[in-house]
Amino acid sequence: MTENMLDITNLTIWVAKKDAPKKMLIHDIQMTVPKGEIVGIVGESGSGKSITMKSLMHILPENVETANAGFLFNNRPVGPQERIPAAMIFQDPMTALNPLRTIGYHLVEVIRRSEKMSKKEAEQLAAAELAKVGITMPEKRLRQYPHELSGGMRQRVMIAMALLAKPELLIADEPTTALDVTIQAQILSLIRRLQREEQLTVILVTHDFGVVAGMCQSIKVMYQGRIVEEGTTEEIFYDPRHDYTKNLLKAIPTGEKGKRLYSLGSSSSDSTESDAVYTFQQVSPTHRYLVKQEG
Numbered sequence: 408m409t410e411n412m413l414d415i416t417n418l419t420i421w422v423a424k425k426d427a428p429k430k431m432l433i434h435d436i437q438m439t440v441p442k443g444e445i446v447g448i449v450g451e452s453g454s455g456k457s458i459t460m461k462s463l464m465h466i467l468p469e470n471v472e473t474a475n476a477g478f479l480f481n482n483r484p485v486g487p488q489e490r491i492p493a494a495m496i497f498q499d500p501m502t503a504l505n506p507l508r509t510i511g512y513h514l515v516e517v518i519r520r521s522e523k524m525s526k527k528e529a530e531q532l533a534a535a536e537l538a539k540v541g542i543t544m545p546e547k548r549l550r551q552y553p554h555e556l557s558g559g560m561r562q563r564v565m566i567a568m569a570l571l572a573k574p575e576l577l578i579a580d581e582p583t584t585a586l587d588v589t590i591q592a593q594i595l596s597l598i599r600r601l602q603r604e605e606q607l608t609v610i611l612v613t614h615d616f617g618v619v620a621g622m623c624q625s626i627k628v629m630y631q632g633r634i635v636e637e638g639t640t641e642e643i644f645y646d647p648r649h650d651y652t653k654n655l656l657k658a659i660p661t662g663e664k665g666k667r668l669y670s671l672g673s674s675s676s677d678s679t680e681s682d683a684v685y686t687f688q689q690v691s692p693t694h695r696y697l698v699k700q701e702g
């Protein structure tokens with residue numbers, strides 16, 4: 408039987424608003440992530456993918472609160488502020504890298520946070536990690552500043568930094584969205600290789616179905632703060648049931664970020680919408696989709 412690395416039950420996330428009722432961003436999500444798999448979370452901009460992932464890492468913005476956010480990591484309950492062995496990489500490495508510090512500084516910082524070693528030893532380890540993620544002339548790169556590297560190279564640096572934290576789970580949030588197609592393919596293939604070599608579990612967050620196709624064993628489709636459909640990659644691609652999934656699939660060749668592809672005619676903040684009752688329709692043991700209850 409497949410073991411789950413992550414088991415999320417009843418995750419609800421609200422944003423507090425000045426002089427206005429709280430707005431629900433995430434509606435009672437349940438999600439499991441099997442150990443050793445690459446799981447895709449797909450949905451257009453604003454569907455709640457990032458905020459769900461940030462809640463796992465306890466890096467939610469201050470104006471946001473969670474309710475009933477109990478989750479299991481390797482079958483063990485995780486405390487409200489407990490850190491799980493997970494690392495997250497983001498769309499834009501520049502936001503995570505200090506432009507005034509060298510690449511080496513960033514990597515050595517991460518290494519020395521968890522291990523006692525000299526600067527020289529840490530630099531050797533950093534160079535080895537850069538080589539592992541496909542960066543040539545790693546010793547030279549250590550002395551360079553973020554702006555001296557290309558976008559793809561910077562994303563490789565972010566992946567190296569993430570790996571230095573020795574995660575069991577890697578959350579990649581739109582890791583290739585800012586990159587051109589060739590580089591995108593290289594970064595995805597790097598993530599796939601590392602997943603195998605390091606026996607990582609990976610959550611790949613994207614708005615683009617084209618990205619998850621060759622990467623993921625299973626897919627969860629998010630829309631307006633809910634998972635509206637989930638299944639194996641084959642089930643989602645060849646037998647989509649929810650209208651939103653069907654529309655996203657139709658849009659694959661363009662997959663334009665931010666483009667509204669489907670609408671229920673109201674946003675997630677609409678009280679009528681949040682009061683509506685949804686239930687899952689099971690298609691197979693692994694495939695289900697959300698249905699709105701009428702009446």
Ligand SMILES: Nc1ncnc2c1ncn2[C@@H]1O[C@H](COP(=O)(O)OP(=O)(O)OP(=O)(O)O)[C@@H](O)[C@H]1O
Pocket residue numbers: 422432450451452453454455456457458459468469470471581614
């Ligand atoms: N700190 C915040 N305050 C208010 N609203 C927020 C905050 N963070 C996120 N939101 C809102 O929550 C919703 C989900 O945002 P989230 O960033 O998770 O979406 P996403 O699916 O990851 O999209 P993107 O790819 O654009 O990041 C959006 O409507 C967003 O405007």
